[in-house]
Amino acid sequence: MTQIPLMLIDVHAHFYHDRTPRADWRERNTSRLSAGDKIGVTHHVASILGSWGLTSPIYFPSPPDLTYGNDALLTLQRQYPDRVRGYVTVNPNYTAHASAEITRCLGAGMVGIKLAASRRATDPLLDPICQVARERGVPLLHHVWQHRRRDWAGQEASDGAELAALAARHRDVRFILAHIGGGGDWQHSLAVLRTATNVYVDLSGSGVDGGMLEACLESVGVERLLWGTDLTMETGWAKLRYLAHLLSPAQLELVKWKNAVRIFPRGAFPAD
Amino acid sequence: MRIDVNAFLGAYPYRRVPGTAPDRLIRALERVAIDEAWVSHLPSLFWRQPMDGNAWLYDTAAGERRLRPVPAVHPGLAGWEATVQEAADHGAPAVRCDPSHYGLDPVGPEVRGLAAACGAARLPLMMAVRLEDVRQRHPNDRAGELPAAAVRALIRSDGAVRLLITHADRAFIEEVHFGSTPEEAARIWWDISWIWGPPEDHLGTLVETVGAERFVFGTGQPLRIPENAVAKLDLLDLGAERRAAIESENTRAGLLR
Numbered sequence: 461m462t463q464i465p466l467m468l469i470d471v472h473a474h475f476y477h478d479r480t481p482r483a484d485w486r487e488r489n490t491s492r493l494s495a496g497d498k499i500g501v502t503h504h505v506a507s508i509l510g511s512w513g514l515t516s517p518i519y520f521p522s523p524p525d526l527t528y529g530n531d532a533l534l535t536l537q538r539q540y541p542d543r544v545r546g547y548v549t550v551n552p553n554y555t556a557h558a559s560a561e562i563t564r565c566l567g568a569g570m571v572g573i574k575l576a577a578s579r580r581a582t583d584p585l586l587d588p589i590c591q592v593a594r595e596r597g598v599p600l601l602h603h604v605w606q607h608r609r610r611d612w613a614g615q616e617a618s619d620g621a622e623l624a625a626l627a628a629r630h631r632d633v634r635f636i637l638a639h640i641g642g643g644g645d646w647q648h649s650l651a652v653l654r655t656a657t658n659v660y661v662d663l664s665g666s667g668v669d670g671g672m673l674e675a676c677l678e679s680v681g682v683e684r685l686l687w688g689t690d691l692t693m694e695t696g697w698a699k700l701r702y703l704a705h706l707l708s709p710a711q712l713e714l715v716k717w718k719n720a721v722r723i724f725p726r727g728a729f730p731a732d
Numbered sequence: 733m734r735i736d737v738n739a740f741l742g743a744y745p746y747r748r749v750p751g752t753a754p755d756r757l758i759r760a761l762e763r764v765a766i767d768e769a770w771v772s773h774l775p776s777l778f779w780r781q782p783m784d785g786n787a788w789l790y791d792t793a794a795g796e797r798r799l800r801p802v803p804a805v806h807p808g809l810a811g812w813e814a815t816v817q818e819a820a821d822h823g824a825p826a827v828r829c830d831p832s833h834y835g836l837d838p839v840g841p842e843v844r845g846l847a848a849a850c851g852a853a854r855l856p857l858m859m860a861v862r863l864e865d866v867r868q869r870h871p872n873d874r875a876g877e878l879p880a881a882a883v884r885a886l887i888r889s890d891g892a893v894r895l896l897i898t899h900a901d902r903a904f905i906e907e908v909h910f911g912s913t914p915e916e917a918a919r920i921w922w923d924i925s926w927i928w929g930p931p932e933d934h935l936g937t938l939v940e941t942v943g944a945e946r947f948v949f950g951t952g953q954p955l956r957i958p959e960n961a962v963a964k965l966d967l968l969d970l971g972a973e974r975r976a977a978i979e980s981e982n983t984r985a986g987l988l989r
Contacts, residue, residue, distance in 0.1 A: 488931045495930035495967050606868065643867035647747065666928065667865055670749045670954040694929030694967055698960035705763060 467717035467729060470496065470696065472601065472639060472664040472688030473506035475544075477532035479525075480512040489536070493543065495693045499700075502717075503729060507547040507574035507601070508533045519577040519603075519615035523557040526550060530565050537569060545728060547574035547601055552585040562592050571728040572636075576603040577615035581622040590630040599723045601636040601662070602626075606644030620649025624656040631658055634723040639690045641665030641699075646672055650679035657684075660723060663715070664688030668695050673702055682711045686720050733980040736766045736958065737826075737858075737987070738898040738923045738950030740774040741792065741799075742785070746870035751954035754792050754799070761798055764958045766951075767980075770825055772802045772858075774955075777830050782806045783815050790822055802826050802858055806834050807846035816846070820853045825988055826896055828858040831882075832875040838882035844889045851892030856987045858896040859883070861904060861926070863955060880907040887916045896987060898923040898950050902934035909942050917942075921986055923950025924978065929964035936968055944974040948983045 473492060476485035496504060508529035510521025521529070526549055533546040548565035550558035552575065562573060573593055579585050581602060593600045605617035618626075620637060627635045635658060640646045642665030653659050661680055663673070664687075676685055689696035704712055721729050743752050751760055752774065761769055771793060776785025782804040793801040803819045805812050805827045819827045829846055831838040838859075850857040861878045878897075887895055887908075897908075900922055909917050924947055928934040939947065949965075951958035965975060 487933075491931035491933055498967055643865055645868045667868070668956045668960040669747075669864070669868075670751060670957055671747065673957075674750060691932060692928050693931060694964035695960055697963040697967070698957055701959040701963065702957045 466713070467502040467721075468500045468700075469503045469505060469687065469717045469720040469729065470501050470664075470689050471505050471636060471686045471720055472662045472690045473504040474691065475506050475508055475533060475536055476512060477508065477529065479514055479528055481514050482512065492693065493540070496543070499693065499697045502543070503545055504543060505545040505547065505572065505720075505724075506533060506536070507549045509549055509574075509576055517614060519617075520553075521549070521551055521576075521578070523551070523554050523561075526557070526561060530561060530570075534565065534568050534570070545724075546570035547572040549574040549576065550589065551578040552583070552589055553578055555585065555588060558589060559592065562589070562596075566596055566598065571724050572598045573600045575600060577605075577617045580616050581618035581626040586626055587629070590626065590633050593633045594630065597725045599634040599636050599660070601638055603638045604642075604644075604649065606640065606642070606646045607648035608644070619644070621652045624652045624659060627656050627659045633658065635659045636662050636686060636723075638662050639665035639688070640676060641667030641669070641672060641695065642690055643667065647675065650675055653680050653684075660684045660686050660719065662686045662688045663699050664690035664696060666690075666692040666695050668698055673699060673706065677706065682707060682714050683719060685715045687715050687717075733976070734766045734768075734949055735980045735983045736761070736769040736951050736953070736961075737896060737948050737983055738925055739769040739771045739953050740955060741771050741789070742774040742776075744774055744955060745778055746864075746873050749954055754796060757954065758796060758798065760953055760958055764962050766958065768798050768800060770800050770802050772828050773804065776804055777833055781809060782830075782834065783809065783812070786815065786818070800825050802828050805829050805846055806836075807842040808834060808836050812846065813849060816849050816853050816855065820855060824855065826856040826858045828860075830860060830875075832878065838878055839885040843886065847886050847893040848890040851890045851894070854892075854989075856894040856896045856921075857886075858898065861897065861899045861901075863899065863952075880904050880911075883908045883920070884911050887912055887920055893919065894987065895920045896923070896948070897921070899926045899952060901926050902928065902938060905938060905942060909946070917946070920946065921948050921982065922946055923948050924961055924964060925950045925952040925956060927964070929967050935964055939968070939970065939974065944970070944977050945982055945986075947978045948987070949979045
């Protein structure tokens, strides 16, 4: 019998490249990998949002910036084949480019699709992307502002209810609601996710609110929780440590990696 | 030895928070190996007379050696001077004031008067920049965040005042630290509860640029899970001496003197 290795999969990571505003992009990439080693992260499932604002806005990346960023991520994936996996990032406003980019990057080994905040989740322009996700069997990680009471500058953000509406239109697609701890009223998202059974909750984000993890478990159950970090890895590690006191060892393994293995395509991780 | 200078007891009005009772806080301290916690009474932060929560706080802390009370002082209400004296008499490690929650100008004459009184009583004055991320606050939770300019003004207002500022992020700390003289900056301590770790490495950067001696261990629990403060230290290659400084020695040498 093949032994299945224990893993820790970060479903929400980011990297940078040379055409971003960050002069320290190498240090940040190195820091993520180094901190990941200390935490025990076996796989960083990452995205790069275009040029991170250098030549097009972070949340409205241009096609050339998306291509460059996705290429940079593919390079990292080749450089660290055991540790880095990629989401292909696209802007739904450029339908043809998005479609071609998804085909290109999934073909090159990426394992999911990342949508940030270029077009609201309820918009029909997201439908062709969801159809590709269904056909290719990859999850779609969607940036979420947990309770969007108004438009915020610099992004066409969606909230949990809006993502749930998209998920209801595409019940065969697995969606990941980004960073439940990433700002905004997470209770607003959790309330709507109870019945949105094809939406998984990514626990990343800088927020480490007392009661948030209990509320996640209560709302969607341990089978729909995915571990992640986003921009703050210490908060991810803290949540993992806290969950160790809430969950049985078997349940903790679901959050650490087994749930992720279940929703990413077969072969994305060594366990399958 | 690990001292948490930033902990709360009592219910939070804006959402359900587990672990707010004293026995639950003690269990959390044991879970993350914290030896001592400086506790504030959370409900009274929102009361019109915040000092009404102090008696319960003193009684509760008296029954548990790991808890040290940080009483609230509202310097706009009559009798506040006696509350400062009471804090000193009880051996409180600090007093706290949350001016924006009290409806006070954070650099107005009342708060400046409190800063001077704390300096005279050799009591550090604790102030929180925020309690929650502004993006998720309850629609009725409208108290402003503590401005960095207020911290700069208060540290200049009295040569004896020592400030313990909690829930500040990197930009806030840098603005105050490098916007103060070295003598002023040496009278401010920052808890690490809101400072980011890797990959941004804000805490690591601040330890090098501002100095490890300015930071103390704080969690913000139970509003925030205390594992976070420990995890960010575990991700830093600080060395035993600097880690001990942040976890307890800076507090003992700088705030408890």
